Amino acid sequence: MRIAYLIGLLLIVVVTGRRRRSFRDPATFNANQNYHMNAVIPNATEFFFEVPLDHFAYASTNVFKIRCELNLDHYVDGGPIFFYPGNEGTITGFMTATGIMWDLAANFNAAVLFAEHRYYGASSPFGKENDYKNVATMAYLTSEQALADYAQLLISLKGGNTAAKHSIARIKLCFFGGSYGGMLAAWFRMKYPHLAVGAWASSAPLKYFNEGGVDWGAFDDVTTRTFIDSGASYNNVKNGWTALRNLAKTTDGQKFLNDLFNVTDNSTIKDSASGENLVGYVREAIEYMAMVDYPYETNFLEPMPGFPVKVASQFLKDEGNWTDKELAIMLFKASNIYYNYYNDSSYQACLDPEKCGDPGTSELGDPLGWPWQECTEIVIEQCARNSSFFFDECTDRPLELLYQMCNDTFGKLGWTRPLMRYNAVRDLYGLDISAYSNIILTQGHLDPWSVGGYKAGDPGVNGQNGIYVVEIPGSAHHLDLRTPNTCDGNPTHNLRFQAVNIIKCWLTEGCVNPVLKDLPPLNDVTTVKCEDMINKYPWGQSDNGPSGDKGSSTAKFMLAMAFMAFVQRFLITKS
Numbered sequence: 001m002r003i004a005y006l007i008g009l010l011l012i013v014v015v016t017g018r019r020r021r022s023f024r025d026p027a028t029f030n031a032n033q034n035y036h037m038n039a040v041i042p043n044a045t046e047f048f049f050e051v052p053l054d055h056f057a058y059a060s061t062n063v064f065k066i067r068c069e070l071n072l073d074h075y076v077d078g079g080p081i082f083f084y085p086g087n088e089g090t091i092t093g094f095m096t097a098t099g100i101m102w103d104l105a106a107n108f109n110a111a112v113l114f115a116e117h118r119y120y121g122a123s124s125p126f127g128k129e130n131d132y133k134n135v136a137t138m139a140y141l142t143s144e145q146a147l148a149d150y151a152q153l154l155i156s157l158k159g160g161n162t163a164a165k166h167s168i169a170r171i172k173l174c175f176f177g178g179s180y181g182g183m184l185a186a187w188f189r190m191k192y193p194h195l196a197v198g199a200w201a202s203s204a205p206l207k208y209f210n211e212g213g214v215d216w217g218a219f220d221d222v223t224t225r226t227f228i229d230s231g232a233s234y235n236n237v238k239n240g241w242t243a244l245r246n247l248a249k250t251t252d253g254q255k256f257l258n259d260l261f262n263v264t265d266n267s268t269i270k271d272s273a274s275g276e277n278l279v280g281y282v283r284e285a286i287e288y289m290a291m292v293d294y295p296y297e298t299n300f301l302e303p304m305p306g307f308p309v310k311v312a313s314q315f316l317k318d319e320g321n322w323t324d325k326e327l328a329i330m331l332f333k334a335s336n337i338y339y340n341y342y343n344d345s346s347y348q349a350c351l352d353p354e355k356c357g358d359p360g361t362s363e364l365g366d367p368l369g370w371p372w373q374e375c376t377e378i379v380i381e382q383c384a385r386n387s388s389f390f391f392d393e394c395t396d397r398p399l400e401l402l403y404q405m406c407n408d409t410f411g412k413l414g415w416t417r418p419l420m421r422y423n424a425v426r427d428l429y430g431l432d433i434s435a436y437s438n439i440i441l442t443q444g445h446l447d448p449w450s451v452g453g454y455k456a457g458d459p460g461v462n463g464q465n466g467i468y469v470v471e472i473p474g475s476a477h478h479l480d481l482r483t484p485n486t487c488d489g490n491p492t493h494n495l496r497f498q499a500v501n502i503i504k505c506w507l508t509e510g511c512v513n514p515v516l517k518d519l520p521p522l523n524d525v526t527t528v529k530c531e532d533m534i535n536k537y538p539w540g541q542s543d544n545g546p547s548g549d550k551g552s553s554t555a556k557f558m559l560a561m562a563f564m565a566f567v568q569r570f571l572i573t574k575s
């Protein structure tokens with residue numbers, strides 16, 4: 001059986017696996033487009049910060065620069081820095097997808113700083129041509145090195161010795177991050193507690209690793225739940241895969257599918273093996289829609305309506321004794337919400353990822369980055385179980401598939417099996433959070449990644465140590481960090497409100513971490529006219545904490561300053 005297997009975003013390798021959903025954050029997609037159609041993100045000043053290629057060995061003095069984006073529009077002396085540790089992609093996408101930081105900056109008098117992850121976007125150690133040349137050049141692409149980059153940047157920004165009495169040293173840093181960026185935010189607070197007061201990490205699957213106790217099939221079980229809760233029939237989808245496979249076996253069925261999906265000439269279905277490409281194509285649409293089941297229109301991989309899962313589920317809901325062709329039509333209509341929402345009549349489905357890449361993700365650069373991370377340090381094992389409305393593929397350990405994919409991709413570049421340290425996360429950061437403090441971990445109930453994180457009942461959670469774990473009803477992949485919107489459910493508004501109070505506490509000397517209150521039940525949200533709620537804190541929630549007034553200080557920094565000038569300004573204002 002040959003099934004397409006998507007790794008990372010752009011690079012798709014055909015192995016015995018399948019198209020694999022991307023872990024990559026939606027925010028990395030189409031960085032130049034407005035990911036959330038309404039969000040307006042303030043301009044930031046770009047600068048480049050020099051870091052050692054290797055923070056951990058003293059073998060070379062090589063350095064390179066990472067890209068940083070700084071905004072001081074709302075900074076007032078004494079305010080904190082809101083910092084975003086860039087994930088696996090160009091930084092600009094994350095700036096757009098993390099609207100909450102911009103929105104809260106005014107409330108906290110905060111500077112806003114985003115740093116790009118090494119090896120992505122413009123943060124290239126060896127030059128774009130050479131970064132992914134071989135194992136020797138890729139070797140420094142690790143989460144640990146990235147965290148060390150951020151630490152060095154922030155220490156410079158704070159002015160050296162963090163224990164010094166100097167004002168810069170006292171600037172407090174609060175981390176925000178979503179998805180892999182959320183993992184980095186949490187891991188940073190774990191590893192560098194002297195540099196960050198805390199982290200708000202959304203949709204960070206910190207336990208989806210070997211020995212983390214998360215079932216391999218959990219991701220697809222949640223995908224299934226999200227669709228069923230939105231009205232889809234379990235049986236229709238489950239039987240749909242069999243239908244596609246049956247049709248792919250006969251000449252008549254192949255013609256039917258090729259016409260129905262308007263399949264490109266170079267990826268036509270002509271046998272069972274090529275039929276598997278269609279299975280992967282439809283499956284990917286379903287999984288991605290669950291991940292980004294946002295209440296309003298978004299445009300990341302593809303333009304999609306608000307609550308795309310609900311829209312797609314309309315076509316999957318009617319139970320009946322359907323023929324294979326009828327089931328195929330249902331899956332076609334559902335997946336079209338993802339691939340071709342605007343019903344462009346010239347749209348053609350290219351099913352073979354080797355021929356045209358992933359239709360939704362072909363705009364991206366650095367296609368080898370995330371796969372490399374998956375093949376070395378960030379090893380996430382997944383497969384669908386029979387309990388899901390997909391099919392049973394957990395008969396073999398997913399690690400074996402991953403090994404094959406990694407060898408196919410990186411074998412010729414020098415990768416060998418022992419380079420995949422599938423216990424690295426367990427060993428570096430741990431899979432038990434009770435030794436740590438001050439991390440807000442949020443998951444969207446609709447998001448398949450939500451099962452990959454800590455749970456409310458886990459040791460060390462919701463204690464006085466400031467570890468909070470919250471699952472937000474009605475929320476998708478890091479919706480809570482996006483620009484607040486009238487169509488976000490009340491649980492999301494309320495979580496944001498409570499998170500603000502927790503962060504205020506972290507920034508206040510001697511404050512005892514507040515107890516997290518239960519989120520209100522999910523209200524019926526009208527999604528007819530969704531609008532951003534800019535500068536609307538506390539979003540209708542009752543505020544019994546400090547208001548976060550700007551006070552009388554008018555020592556606002558000017559925008560458009562280079563990095564050193566920024567540091568200088570801190571000095572000048574204090575004196």
Ligand SMILES: *[C@@H]1O[C@H](CO)[C@@H](O)[C@H](O)[C@H]1NC(C)=O
Nearest residue numbers: 039040041042043044073559
């Ligand atoms: C960003 O800068 C450009 C050019 O200076 C300006 O036209 C635009 O209005 C600015 N955008 C925001 C959101 O401030």
Ligand SMILES: *[C@@H]1O[C@H](CO)[C@@H](O)[C@H](O)[C@H]1NC(C)=O
Nearest residue numbers: 319320321322323324325326
């Ligand atoms: C379902 O349809 C098939 C073919 O049309 C038929 O053979 C079968 O008896 C039907 N089953 C039920 C439960 O109606």
Ligand SMILES: *[C@@H]1O[C@H](CO)[C@@H](O)[C@H](O)[C@H]1NC(C)=O
Nearest residue numbers: 305311333336340341342343
């Ligand atoms: C495209 O067609 C489907 C029905 O097949 C419909 O649900 C959807 O709203 C259409 N898209 C747009 C943008 O009108």
Ligand SMILES: *[C@@H]1O[C@H](CO)[C@@H](O)[C@H](O)[C@H]1NC(C)=O
Nearest residue numbers: 259262263344345346347348
């Ligand atoms: C399939 O795509 C081709 C090429 O864009 C287009 O001309 C044709 O109308 C499409 N067919 C259908 C049935 O949509």
Ligand SMILES: *[C@@H]1O[C@H](CO)[C@@H](O)[C@H](O)[C@H]1NC(C)=O
Nearest residue numbers: 264265266348350354355356
């Ligand atoms: C396959 O066909 C599609 C659509 O016609 C085209 O965009 C793509 O470049 C083709 N791929 C190859 C490898 O020829």
Ligand SMILES: *[C@@H]1O[C@H](CO)[C@@H](O)[C@H](O)[C@H]1NC(C)=O
Nearest residue numbers: 235238385386387388391392
């Ligand atoms: C999977 O579940 C279906 C029912 O949903 C059942 O008929 C089938 O036997 C199961 N397959 C395996 C391999 O357990």
Ligand SMILES: *[C@@H]1O[C@H](CO)[C@@H](O)[C@H](O)[C@H]1NC(C)=O
Nearest residue numbers: 404407408410411412413414
């Ligand atoms: C792994 O990749 C290398 C280099 O491309 C190749 O020689 C080797 O046969 C591959 N091993 C497996 C098990 O596929």
